[in-house]
Amino acid sequence: MLEYILAKYNYWIYIVLMMIGLYAMMGKRNLVKKLIGMNIFQTSIILFFVSRGVKKGGATVPILMGDGHGHGEQLIQVADYLNPLPHVLMLTAIVVSIATTGVALATLILIYKRYHTLEEDEIMAIRKEASAYKTLGT
Amino acid sequence: MTDQLPALIIIAPLLGAFLTPVIGWRYRHLCRPWALMVLAVPVYASIASLLRVVKNGAFGYNLAGWAPPWGIEYRIDHLSALMLVLIAVIGLLATINAKAGISLKMRGKEPHFYTLLLLQITGLMGIVITGDLFNIFVFLEISSLSGYGLIAHGEDGAPMATFNYIIIGTIGASFYLLGVGYLYMATGSLNIADLATILPGLYHSKMILVGFAFFTTGVAIKMGLFPLHIWMPDAYTCAPDPASSLIAPLMTKVAAYLLIRIMFTLFQPDFAISIVPVATVLGWMAVIAIIVGGIKALAQTDIKRMVTYIMVAEVGYIVLGISVMNRAGLTGAILHIINDACMIFCLFLVIGAISYKGHGREIYHFQNLNKKMPYTMAAFVIVALSVCGIPPTCGFFSKWYLILGTIASKQWFFTITLLGSSLVNAVLFFRIIEKAYLAPLDSGAHGNDHSDEVIVRDEAPISMLIPIMITATAIIVLGLFSGKIIAAVIQHAVPAIF
Amino acid sequence: MKNWFKLISLIAVIMTGALLIYGTHDMPAWGDPDSPANSHVSPRYILEATKLTATPNMVSAVLADYRSYDTLGESAVIFTASISCLFLLRRIRREKKGEEV
Numbered sequence: 001m002l003e004y005i006l007a008k009y010n011y012w013i014y015i016v017l018m019m020i021g022l023y024a025m026m027g028k029r030n031l032v033k034k035l036i037g038m039n040i041f042q043t044s045i046i047l048f049f050v051s052r053g054v055k056k057g058g059a060t061v062p063i064l065m066g067d068g069h070g071h072g073e074q075l076i077q078v079a080d081y082l083n084p085l086p087h088v089l090m091l092t093a094i095v096v097s098i099a100t101t102g103v104a105l106a107t108l109i110l111i112y113k114r115y116h117t118l119e120e121d122e123i124m125a126i127r128k129e130a131s132a133y134k135t136l137g138t
Numbered sequence: 139m140t141d142q143l144p145a146l147i148i149i150a151p152l153l154g155a156f157l158t159p160v161i162g163w164r165y166r167h168l169c170r171p172w173a174l175m176v177l178a179v180p181v182y183a184s185i186a187s188l189l190r191v192v193k194n195g196a197f198g199y200n201l202a203g204w205a206p207p208w209g210i211e212y213r214i215d216h217l218s219a220l221m222l223v224l225i226a227v228i229g230l231l232a233t234i235n236a237k238a239g240i241s242l243k244m245r246g247k248e249p250h251f252y253t254l255l256l257l258q259i260t261g262l263m264g265i266v267i268t269g270d271l272f273n274i275f276v277f278l279e280i281s282s283l284s285g286y287g288l289i290a291h292g293e294d295g296a297p298m299a300t301f302n303y304i305i306i307g308t309i310g311a312s313f314y315l316l317g318v319g320y321l322y323m324a325t326g327s328l329n330i331a332d333l334a335t336i337l338p339g340l341y342h343s344k345m346i347l348v349g350f351a352f353f354t355t356g357v358a359i360k361m362g363l364f365p366l367h368i369w370m371p372d373a374y375t376c377a378p379d380p381a382s383s384l385i386a387p388l389m390t391k392v393a394a395y396l397l398i399r400i401m402f403t404l405f406q407p408d409f410a411i412s413i414v415p416v417a418t419v420l421g422w423m424a425v426i427a428i429i430v431g432g433i434k435a436l437a438q439t440d441i442k443r444m445v446t447y448i449m450v451a452e453v454g455y456i457v458l459g460i461s462v463m464n465r466a467g468l469t470g471a472i473l474h475i476i477n478d479a480c481m482i483f484c485l486f487l488v489i490g491a492i493s494y495k496g497h498g499r500e501i502y503h504f505q506n507l508n509k510k511m512p513y514t515m516a517a518f519v520i521v522a523l524s525v526c527g528i529p530p531t532c533g534f535f536s537k538w539y540l541i542l543g544t545i546a547s548k549q550w551f552f553t554i555t556l557l558g559s560s561l562v563n564a565v566l567f568f569r570i571i572e573k574a575y576l577a578p579l580d581s582g583a584h585g586n587d588h589s590d591e592v593i594v595r596d597e598a599p600i601s602m603l604i605p606i607m608i609t610a611t612a613i614i615v616l617g618l619f620s621g622k623i624i625a626a627v628i629q630h631a632v633p634a635i636f
Numbered sequence: 637m638k639n640w641f642k643l644i645s646l647i648a649v650i651m652t653g654a655l656l657i658y659g660t661h662d663m664p665a666w667g668d669p670d671s672p673a674n675s676h677v678s679p680r681y682i683l684e685a686t687k688l689t690a691t692p693n694m695v696s697a698v699l700a701d702y703r704s705y706d707t708l709g710e711s712a713v714i715f716t717a718s719i720s721c722l723f724l725l726r727r728i729r730r731e732k733k734g735e736e737v
Contacts, residue, residue: 007665019653025305026645038308045312049319052673054666062694064686083678084694088703089272092710093315096279099717103286104304106721110290110297123298152712201705207677210705250723257716276709280716287720323663326676348659
């Protein structure tokens, strides 16, 4: 049992992180807290991917040291270098996460200018009042 | 030259989008001709690709010269080519239509609007054309981000609706990425064709099951399948009219295309039937979506909101066709993707024309609209007939195949639901048509006040009228040629097992 | 009302977490050099990237050569986000200046 947990504890860590992010997105009523939850959620997925590229047994970063022009005739062992593919995918995913956060923050600025609050309950109350007023005046 | 056509489909709008702010900085009125010119290239290239696929079969295109699975490849087969033509043509028509709506609300920001429009079309076409799972995620995010930007600029409730859409849409895309991660961890490859050969040996692995569950949930969020459709009514109602006429027909249909790809190309069909009972779950979700969509649509008085609830029901039709798992059902689902895109597009165009002319969007504002905007209302009647499923419009043929599919799999409750929802659609549309065509003028007790009110014919501008007319004609033409379309294209898109 | 909503999200979150933990049962152990992810596609990247692309950094070689299309899409994502922000926020600046749009 103990070696089962030790072999896979990295996955359980990222699952806990992901659930914290998901709960913040769904359960919190403040809009900025929802945004932070979204960031935590995306970061945990990045962590999951990157942890897949690790190789135990002394693997190092996937950069060829020394003479890198290819005519050095060094024998490259696959087990000596980490898997480069998850790193590549996650560079793109980090950029996507930042872009989405940026657009969400711009939207939050628009919301604040309009309603002067960032709590979802108060915004719903203002909108309900406004729509009731509109149908009353028709 | 014709060998490089698949690359042109994506490169042309992408480079056009990069150059549009530069052009628009000095000459703001040149943005629209530039966007139209740029969009003519994918229309031509996608029609050429469709003809080539029909003649020769599916073909691929390796990007940057590396063979898959070490590089990324495009994979154009019958279903992809059909979706490409759909997206390119609707994109072009939406750009023609956008001129009037922009001058109303967003004057001075044309460069940004056309850039986001071109990027949205690039993202949607990129999802359809590629054969690599992570690439789909990147282009999904391009189309989502441009959608967020376009929607947030609408009427009063738009920023809040956009924020909800961002939160829920990001959950969907992240679940999709998680599914890709699980599949990568189990097999080591990201290419769809490569995975389709490796996966059948691994069907009993728990990782694959969980990965498939997250794929399906993520795509269902993007598609608006009940109960994950809560972002859709607010986002599409509050969006500005030129934007919603582009995003609304296409985004859900591309997500439905992704679902078909995952369930039939990536995983073999019997995975979804026997190993995981996903087909049953999806079927019941679809039925509930049709019922709830119909009921909520009946309760609306704002016509744009009513159309978004009709969209929820239409997504239910498509998923119903996928979930019955036989040839007729899947043919009906694919045909309905095309037909529904045209119908919803035409509906949003008509609503945009009516709003542009200053009439409101409640049902009672439709009074005597027949005399004021005859061509627009004629197109509206054609679309209404198609949504109800009356021949010879295209809606009849896709519903016919869906009903055949549910009968063939002996799901009688599904058949009854399909027929019932046609009745509900008839009620929804005929109450509007009655207001517009048949309600008499308010003469009688009011006497002198209204005797000198002359109803002036005040038709929508030409830039809005042309796309409406083209789409309404296309609805009838697609209906008349359904048999040919099915025989030439759709029949090869359905997997051969059925 | 507030607490009821938090309870529903808590239940949904626990169910999703349980599904994810169920999925880790089959996963290869952390750092296993023979797992499918490390032995199907990536050995060829490690062995041949520097020879064929003349870049010592394998991540750059994959990012800019083998999967350069993804990098193009990523630049398009940044561009889209910046144009979206400009589209949304420029209105406020103009209103402050009091200009006619």
